[in-house]
């Protein structure tokens with residue numbers, strides 16, 4: 001008898017066996033078709049089976065797949081660092097490669113602490129963040145994450161970092177509306193820094209649009225301007241976690257561009273390899289690198305596979321594909337089309353409380369009572385059943401609500417590959433409508 005097992009996310013759950021993928025569709029071993037409206041975990045940004053990426057992968061594998069970064073640099077790594085720097089803010093000229101979003105945010109945390117140490121300030125070691133945030137599963141990243149469900153088991157091992165409310169306008173804790181609210185949630189950062197003492201705080205980290213634990217919670221227009229001003233005033237670095245929002249997901253290379261706010265450090269992941277390879281990066285501003293370059297000259301971080309030529313070549317091919325097919329400039333228009341369709345659906349289903357998000361990162365929050373915004377009881381497992389009904393109708397959506405956080409409502413995200421066509425978006429909406437009808 002076979003006594004070896006693959007540990008799956010839910011150990012005794014039945015998962016379909018994937019066979020292959022083409023474009024926005026996936027096919028399991030029984031021939032069932034799924035429209036990938038979640039790009040996996042908001043990762044497969046250019047869809048599945050793209051020949052140009054397969055070719056780039058093969059070409060690089062024929063030359064060399066791996067070298068250790070303390071022995072060699074490589075052309076793909078050098079080119080990718082330059083390319084990414086050219087696509088982001090002018091100051092973000094330094095690029096540190098890792099293999100996952102968690103490693104990227106963990107590295108950002110360490111660099112922010114090291115920055116202050118190199119300047120001779122040894123007390124700035126905390127990284128503040130927000131509730132309803134997710135920055136990764138490793139202990140440093142989880143310490144900065146306000147995702148109660150993912151933290152619970154490891155609380156004794158975590159630093160007590162997250163402190164302020166998210167800009168969750170749909171359920172504003174102050175019961176106010178922007179901009180009349182005066183951005184009270186952002187100003188909580190100011191209060192918190194005063195309480196803790198800025199001499200203890202290295203940085204503040206935030207997802208520009210909250211994904212995994214918020215289902216595309218999008219802040220009001222001047223929120224990040226207020227945050228950046230507070231960080232500057234208290235001499236605290238601002239880290240933008242663009243692991244989910246980066247690489248065009250919201251219609252610009254980085255989501256922060258849309259608020260005109262330049263972070264000191266940015267993290268990237270997911271769409272960077274678009275699911276074709278594990279790769280992520282921490283981008284660092286010139287002024288943050290300066291004391292390190294003139295000080296210890298080394299960043300205490302990195303992993304065996306960091307900057308391996310294979311992954312870097314794949315990521316370069318992904319960027320080339322995005323550029324050649326002018327995919328990012330189309331995201332805004334596609335996102336508006338999809339959002340308009342979702343808002344149309346909302347009129348027919350009273351349990352759709354909120355539709356939010358930007359570009360092709362959209363969230364749907366479900367409620368028991370539309371007027372009172374009353375969440376469903378957790379025991380009903382609405383997010384989970386929505387996902388399974390959708391799967392039955394050949395649609396993949398992402399469990400991303402506060403429901404997955406066990407705190408507020410249930411929600412899912414709709415975030416298809418960025419090169420989805422308008423016809424495919426109509427197919428997506430059709431499958432979603434069937435899902436919602438079955439839930440009713």
Ligand code: PLP
Pocket residue numbers: 041099100101102103105134135136137207211212241242243244245269270
């Ligand atoms: N940061 C954000 C904003 C994320 O959404 C995620 C994953 O969902 C991570 C970090 C962690 O990335 P990874 O799962 O690649 O470690």
